[in-house]
Amino acid sequence: MSDTATTTGRAPSVYVPSAEALATVLAPGERPPRPSALSASLTFGWRALLKIKHVPEQLFDVTAFPIIMVLMFTYLFGGALADSPRDYLQFFLPGIMVTSVVMITMYTGVGLNTDIEKGVFDRFRTLPVWRPSALVGMIFGDLLRYVLAAVVILGVGLVLGFRPDGGLIGVAAGIGLLVVFSFAFSWVWTFFGLILRSEKSVMGVSMMVLFPLTFLSNVFVEPSTMPGWLQAFVKVNPITHLVAAVRSAMAGSTDPSNTMWLLLWSAGFVVVFGTLTMYRYNRR
């Protein structure tokens, strides 16, 4: 590296590995104790926040998309299905909030798919930490996006004339239920994000699942207006339970039956798809 001598003062100084400097960082120190599962997950959550900080464009789908959804459906269906968009909104806003946030969960799968194509997951997977923490932390970061989307929709709703009887507490409880479900549902997408080849195919599969799931529910209209066979599906659809529970919470009442079903579905998603995800994650 004799050329270092010829660099002028203006050029950036050339790095010359110095034995002494390397010696200080290579001295084997005490290994700190392994971090707890929660601490490791939160650290990965911090990574997700840093990514939002550095790539803020990724918040587009949790802001612009929900606003478009609310405006579009309120004015498209409002006149036909209720006396006015404003009346329809009282019924519809919790539903569109659920639809938008549940649709956003698919980006967890898309994000994981692109993330894992880069080498950084190789490093994460060679770390001696609780195995699911990288994925749990990633979803922690996504929870922030879900809350943000819900709040944006609520804001647009309030401007358009949504007046929830449940007040602040009811609305917060509704968003809480929605976030719990979305956390659980995200594990479906981590699984698909791991088994599918490209982010395009993850998107494709997500759409195929999400459209029927959100539209064949009580989000847009009362199920009593549908044919019997469709009602049968709508009745067991987890989105129906979620929307019913969120609606009552925001209206200031409780709906124990639907809330219970919703929590059971959530637990089911975590157990089944969480397990499948970790199986794939370990086998890759």
Add this chain to the structure above:
Amino acid sequence: MSKRTTGLAVEAEGLTRSFGETRALAGMDLSVPAGTVYGLLGPNGAGKTTAVRVLATLLRPDGGRARVFGHDVVAEADKVRARVSLTGQYASIDEDLTGVENLILLGRLLGLRKPAARQRADQLLAAFGLTDAGGRQVKKYSGGMRRRIDIAASILNTPDLLFLDEPTTGLDPRSRNQVWEIVRAVVAHGTTVLLTTQYLDEADQLAGRIAVVDHGRVIAEGTPGELKSSVGSGTVHLRLRDAGQRPEAEKVVRAALGVPVQLEPDPVALTARVGGEGSDLAASEQAARALADLARAGIVVDDFSLGQPSLDEVFLALTDHPAVPDDERDEQLEAAR
């Protein structure tokens, strides 16, 4: 300390792993002494990366077994992970984050508290000449800086075994020298390094022992000296002024060196291997003799060089085929990842 530098860091027997139709590992055996740099040398698609991924617990082998510091890579993966680090072929660093953030993130994941992680990050950045770049996103780093932050991340916990998968591929000569210096410092402090490379001179510069890998198995193993003497320690390349003198030149060189002379596609070029097993003269002496004989015969040599055998030549000598990068195979392996 003795635990870190004695015994075997890696023992692998009969490792196999297929991706669909492609056999990436076809019964690979390895034993890597602790405290040394060990080189896996081979072209693209030879199975080097797959071997490293199995040993680093990223991939399960279909058959065979491997132990790292006595721990089975499948059954005791967590114990292995506590002692190894991997710098992959593609940046094993989050490119959206800054250098400091990456190092703090890893420090935290290895159990350091925030102030300690921060301090360790600053120390590493200073030692790797990245202090000024620490606040920038890694995607804005040059190739050499990226490699350095990647290696810095890998030694954050001073691992006992460091995997470096093609650490200098795509780097300019200066950055490559920097990486070499770092590798030497790392091994001097007791960390075993297992590195894969396509370049014989890199393995020669760094490694105490080399395994030559082809089609998923080790076809030769030994110190660089042993390998080279089995192949010939150097190659003489000659370019003549006049293509018409080449038949004459071939005769002269063959007589001077006592080895077969290869005629290159370029009509004025010829090459010959020197310093092989049967010769008691140094390669440079043999080459000098050939040059002198050519001058005496009135043959004008425009260009002369004495180089190490290329990976291609090593392969040609060890197998019956040259080290063509098997890109098709490589792509299949990539796709199967």
